[in-house]
């Protein structure tokens with residue numbers, strides 16, 4: 123989401139004739155898009171911004187994103203940052219930047235009006251021509267007890283289906299091959315069409331899948347409480363929709379799920395998984411789990427390990443609980459010592475990686491289609507350079523394929539296949555087999 127925020131900000135500035143600087147230290151203006159989901163991200167941003175100020179003394183620094191409304195952050199950065207603009211106020215307040223940057227951009231074009239005035243209606247200035255992030259909704263109404271998102275992003279707001287579909291059609295027409303539909307809870311999508319009818323996420327997905335062209339659709343994130351039969355049916359039927367479903371469970375313990383205010387139990391979650399598996403056996407499931415939430419005992423943690431094994435997640439993001447300002451959990455005692463959080467995270471990583479390693483073996487010997495997104499080079503001790511194509515498969519697996527001849531730079535943004543000869547828990551490797559426009 124922060125990536126697409128930055129691309130939209132970039133567009134609004136380019137409209138006023140601001141141009142990207144080659145060197146941060148020489149930029150007139152630096153906009154810092156912040157994340158405050160965990161304390162570690164927050165600390166990194168604060169020290170990075172302070173360092174930036176010492177290196178770019180003459181730059182105007184604007185801070186937006188999750189941290190821009192926080193009084194403690196404003197106090198800590200009051201000598202570093204010139205302007206704090208929360209993302210939801212960007213359209214209304216961005217013109218304040220002109221006077222600080224010696225009126226660069228002032229008086230060039232009138233401010234956008236109507237629907238265009240809404241941040242997520244602005245077409246981002248995209249860095250890639252073959253992959254695109256499309257925000258479909260923003261904000262969150264769920265108030266999980268550990269999470270800053272509802273405070274940082276406000277309540278759920280969905281874009282209209284017409285504007286999303288139109289954007290997707292234009293992107294595909296220009297050759298874009300991978301669309302990422304983004305939102306804090308994409309499955310709570312409730313966009314109103316021009317006849318005032320509300321669309322759900324399944325309907326939106328089906329319509330985007332119906333756009334003519336050779337492309338893949340990915341989406342993130344989904345909340346388990348919003349997974350409906352209709353959604354499962356659509357996800358299973360739509361051939362352009364990736365088979366990877368990222369469905370954060372956060373904990374396998376009913377006690378902890380209750381304290382987290384997640385609104386489902388482990389039994390509800392397992393029930394959803396068995397419905398998905400029944401309808402779509404090829405589904406590749408991934409998740410997020412927080413370790414060391416206040417009150418998490420060894421038994422609660424074992425429940426998390428148990429559910430990871432029962433579901434058979436092929437990818438898992440394990441996160442150490444981090445107490446966050448404004449949240450309900452901040453009032454609970456952060457009772458799990460850091461060393462135990464680290465040990466639980468290690469154990470969790472061991473368990474899911476063992477599952478993923480075993481499951482990834484099914485790809486051995488297969489030719490897997492990828493969208494090449496970069497070329498990686500490795501130089502050995504004798505200076506010999508070896509090149510690889512890198513990209514993700516339909517299942518969202520990271521794939522690397524040895525290029526036998528040529529540099530491969532012309533392959534970026536193209537479909538290719540890689541013949542898999544080696545698998546790890548997190549990647550599949552082999553030789554580049556075929557490159558084609560329409561594999």
Ligand code: SAH
Pocket residue numbers: 159160268269270271306307343344345370372410411412441442443444445446
């Ligand atoms: N809307 C998504 C998650 C968005 S936040 C959902 O409901 O699943 C992304 C991830 O950050 C979460 O899945 C959670 O695992 C992690 N996270 C959020 N707040 C956290 C905190 N205070 N400490 C540790 N991890 C946190």
Ligand code: SF4
Pocket residue numbers: 262263264265266269270271272306307345
């Ligand atoms: Fe945060 Fe996701 Fe919970 Fe919303 S649903 S509060 S974004 S973890």
